[in-house]
Amino acid sequence: MIAILLFMVCAALAVAGAVTLIWAKEPIHSALALVLVMVALAVLYLLLGAPFIAAVQIIVYAGAIMVLFVFVIMLLNAGVEERTNFSKLAIPGVVLAFVLLLEIAHWMFHSAIGRALANGANAPTTEASTYDLSEMLFKQYLFPFEATSILILIAVLGAWVLARREP
Amino acid sequence: MSAIPISWYLVLSAVLFGLGVVAFVFKRHIITIFMSIELMLNAVNLAFVAFARARGALDGLVFVFFVIVVAAAESAVGLAIVIMLAQNRQSMNVERENLLKL
Amino acid sequence: MEFISQHPILVAAVVKIAVLLFIVMTALAYLTWLERKAIAHIQSRWGPYNVGAHGLLQPLADGIKFLFKEDVTPPAADKLAYLLAPFLALALGLSAIALIPFGPPSVRFPNGEQIFSVVDINIGLLLLFAITSMGVYGVALAGWSSNSKYPLLGGLRSSAQMISYEVSLTVSVVGVILLAGTLNFNEIIAGNGQPGQFGQTGHWFHFIPRWYIFPQIIGFLCYLTSAIAETNRVPFDLPEAETELVAGFHTEYSSFKFAMFFMAEYANMITVSCLATILFLGGWLSPFPDTGIWHYQIFLPSAGLLALAAYCAWNTVSEMRGIARLQLGVVTLLAGGGGLICLYRPIAEGVQGPFWFTTKILAILFFYIWMRATLPRFRYDQLMSFGWKLVLPVSLANLVITALVIILWPHLRHG
Numbered sequence: 001m002i003a004i005l006l007f008m009v010c011a012a013l014a015v016a017g018a019v020t021l022i023w024a025k026e027p028i029h030s031a032l033a034l035v036l037v038m039v040a041l042a043v044l045y046l047l048l049g050a051p052f053i054a055a056v057q058i059i060v061y062a063g064a065i066m067v068l069f070v071f072v073i074m075l076l077n078a079g080v081e082e083r084t085n086f087s088k089l090a091i092p093g094v095v096l097a098f099v100l101l102l103e104i105a106h107w108m109f110h111s112a113i114g115r116a117l118a119n120g121a122n123a124p125t126t127e128a129s130t131y132d133l134s135e136m137l138f139k140q141y142l143f144p145f146e147a148t149s150i151l152i153l154i155a156v157l158g159a160w161v162l163a164r165r166e167p
Numbered sequence: 168m169s170a171i172p173i174s175w176y177l178v179l180s181a182v183l184f185g186l187g188v189v190a191f192v193f194k195r196h197i198i199t200i201f202m203s204i205e206l207m208l209n210a211v212n213l214a215f216v217a218f219a220r221a222r223g224a225l226d227g228l229v230f231v232f233f234v235i236v237v238a239a240a241e242s243a244v245g246l247a248i249v250i251m252l253a254q255n256r257q258s259m260n261v262e263r264e265n266l267l268k269l
Numbered sequence: 270m271e272f273i274s275q276h277p278i279l280v281a282a283v284v285k286i287a288v289l290l291f292i293v294m295t296a297l298a299y300l301t302w303l304e305r306k307a308i309a310h311i312q313s314r315w316g317p318y319n320v321g322a323h324g325l326l327q328p329l330a331d332g333i334k335f336l337f338k339e340d341v342t343p344p345a346a347d348k349l350a351y352l353l354a355p356f357l358a359l360a361l362g363l364s365a366i367a368l369i370p371f372g373p374p375s376v377r378f379p380n381g382e383q384i385f386s387v388v389d390i391n392i393g394l395l396l397l398f399a400i401t402s403m404g405v406y407g408v409a410l411a412g413w414s415s416n417s418k419y420p421l422l423g424g425l426r427s428s429a430q431m432i433s434y435e436v437s438l439t440v441s442v443v444g445v446i447l448l449a450g451t452l453n454f455n456e457i458i459a460g461n462g463q464p465g466q467f468g469q470t471g472h473w474f475h476f477i478p479r480w481y482i483f484p485q486i487i488g489f490l491c492y493l494t495s496a497i498a499e500t501n502r503v504p505f506d507l508p509e510a511e512t513e514l515v516a517g518f519h520t521e522y523s524s525f526k527f528a529m530f531f532m533a534e535y536a537n538m539i540t541v542s543c544l545a546t547i548l549f550l551g552g553w554l555s556p557f558p559d560t561g562i563w564h565y566q567i568f569l570p571s572a573g574l575l576a577l578a579a580y581c582a583w584n585t586v587s588e589m590r591g592i593a594r595l596q597l598g599v600v601t602l603l604a605g606g607g608g609l610i611c612l613y614r615p616i617a618e619g620v621q622g623p624f625w626f627t628t629k630i631l632a633i634l635f636f637y638i639w640m641r642a643t644l645p646r647f648r649y650d651q652l653m654s655f656g657w658k659l660v661l662p663v664s665l666a667n668l669v670i671t672a673l674v675i676i677l678w679p680h681l682r683h684g
Contacts, residue, residue, distance in 0.1 A: 018186040048220045055395035063402030072246045074413045076253045090192045148236045155240035162247035
C-alpha cells in the first residue's frame with residue numbers, strides 16, 4: 001500500500017521533471033528538473049531493492065555530474081532557449097517512436113516471457129546487498145572495471161587538454 | 168517490495184526515454200540537449216534495475232554501475248567541448264554551428 | 270487509534286523525528302551561543318553576558334531579530350533558485366541527522382523498535398555521503414541566483430572547494446570501512462561477531478579503547494581537515510569571510526533565509542562531527558573499561574549535572590542580580606533535577622549511550638570553535654592545492670597501506 005503510493009509519487013515527480021526539462025526556457029531550470037528526476041529515480045531503485053545503486057546514483061549522478069552541468073551553465077552565463085523552426089523530420093520520428101512503444105507493450109502483455117516478467121515471477125524478496133554486488137564486480141566483471149578506470153583517466157586528461165588556455 | 172509489477176517500472180522507463188528523445192529533437196540549447204542525453208541514460212538505467220529485480224540476477228546492477236561511470240566520463244569531455252564552442256562562437260544555439268554545412 | 274497499532278514503525282518514526290528535530294534545532298541555537306562564548310574567552314573577553322544569565326537567551330534574541338528583519342529580494346534574481354537554495358541547504362543539513370545512532374540498538378520501545386536512531390540502514394554511511402554531496406547545490410544556486418558579482422564568485426569558489434574536499438572526505442573514511450567490513454553504523458560501532466566484522470568494543474591492554482582512531486590516525490586527520498573544508502569553516506572559509514567577498518554566496522540574503530543558511534552551516538558541522546564520532550571515536554561506547562571500580566561510571570552523567578547545578582547555584586547567589594538571578598535559578602533547578610533523576614539506576618544505564626555520544630561530539634565541536642578563534646585563513650589557491658596535492662594523496666596512501674596490512678596480516682584485524 002505504502003509502496004504503491006511511493007511509486008506513484010516518484011513516478012509523477014520523474015515525469016514532471018522530464019516535462020519541465022522540455023518546457024523550461026532557462027537551462028538552469030532544466031538542470032534542476034533533471035536533478036529532481038534523478039532523485040526520484042534513486043527512490044525507485046530503493047523500492048526495487050537496489051540500495052547501493054540508489055546511493056551511487058545520488059552521489060555520482062545527482063551530486064557530481066549535475067553539479068558539473070550547473071557549474072558550466074553558471075560559468076558560461078548561458079542564455080535563454082530560443083524559439084526556432086524545428087526540423088521537418090521530427091514529426092514522423094515521434095510517430096514512429098510511439099508505434100515502437102506500442103509494439104513493445106503488445107509483446108510485454110501478450111507473450112509468455114513478457115507476462116511472466118511483468119508479473120514479477122521469481123523475483124527475490126530481499127534487497128541486493130553491497131557485499132554480493134561488489135563480489136560480482138571484482139570477480140566476474142574485473143576487466144570492465146579496470147577498463148572503466150582507464151576510461152575515467154582518459155576523460156580527465158581530455159577535459160583538461162580541451163579546456164585549458166593556450167600557453 | 169514485490170507488490171508492484173515490474174511492467175509499471177518498464178512503462179515509466181519507456182515514458183522517460185521518450186521524453187528524453189523529444190527533448191533531444193526539439194530543443195536548441197546545446198546544454199539542454201546534453202541533459203536530455205543524461206535523461207535517456209537514466210531511463211535505461213531504470214529498465215536495467217527493473218529487469219535485474221525481475222530475473223533475480225545482479226548483473227543488471229553491475230551494468231547500471233558501468234553506465235553511471237561512463238556517463239560521468241562522457242559528460243566531462245562533452246562539457247569541455249561545449250565550453251570551447253561557447254568561447255569560440257559566443258552562442259549556445261546548435262543551429263548556429265553550421266560550418267560543415269554545404 | 271487502530272492506525273497507531275497497525276503501523277507502529279511509522280508512528281514511532283514520526284515521533285522520533287519530531288523529538289529529534291526539536292532537540293537538533295535547540296542544539297543549533299545553543300551551538301552559536303557556545304561558539305561566541307568560547308571565542309570570547311579565548312580572546313580574553315566575556316562574550317554575550319547581558320541578554321539572559323550568562324547570555325543564555327542570546328540565541329532567542331538572535332532568532333527574533335532574524336524573523337523581524339526586512340526581507341529584501343534582489344530585483345533581477347532568478348526567483349525559483351533564489352527561494353530554493355536556503356531551503357535545500359537546511360533540509361539536507363537536517364535530514365542527515367536521521368541516519369545517526371545516538372545510543373546502543375539494544376535499548377528499545379515496547380513494540381521492538383529501537384529508540385536511539387530513526388532508521389537503521391545497511392548502507393547508512395553511503396547515504397550520509399549522498400546527502401552531503403547534494404549540499405553543494407544550496408551554495409551554487411545561492412551564488413548564481415543572486416545575480417550579482419560577489420555572490421557569484423563566492424558561490425563558485427565555495428562549491429568548487431566543497432566538491433574538491435568531498436573526494437578526500439570519502440577516501441579517508443574507506444580505511445575504517447575496510448577494518449570494520451560493513452557500512453552499517455551500528456555494526457561499525459559494536460560489530461556483531463560475524464567473520465570480517467569487528468566493531469570498536471573492547472580494550473587493548475585493558476585500558477586503551479579499541480577505537481578506529483588509533484590504527485587510522487592519518488585517516489582521522491585527513492577526515493578532520495576535509496570536514497572543516499567541506500563545511501566552509503576557518504581556516505578554509507575564504508569564500509564567505511567578511512573581509513574578503515563581503516559575505517560570499519549569502520550576501521543578497523536577509524532575515525529568515527540568511528538564518529536558514531546560518532543554521533545549515535551549523536547543521537553540517539554537527540553532522541560531520543557525528544560521523545567522526547561514529548567512525549573514529551567509538552560512537553556511543555564509553556572509553557573506560559567495564560571492570561571493577563569502573564562499574565560506577567554509569568553515575569558520570571548525574572555527577573556532571575549535579576556539578577553544573579552546584580556551580581549555577583553558587584553563581585546565582587553570589588554574582589547575579591535581578592532577573593538574571595531568576596533565570597540562573599531556573600537553570601540550577603533543571604540541572605539539579607536532571608542530576609537527581611539520573612541517579613536512578615535504569616535511567617542511568619539508558620542515558621549512558623547518548624551521554625558519551627554527546628560528550629564526544631561536543632569535544633569535536635569545541636575543536637572546530639578553537640580553530641576558528643586561533644588560525645588565519647588560507648588563500649583560495651593555497652586551499653585548492655592543499656586539497657588536491659596533499660590531503661587526497663595522503664588519504665589514498667592511507668587506504669592502500671590499510672588494504673595491504675589487512676591482506677598480509679589478517680589476524681591484525683581481530684585486534
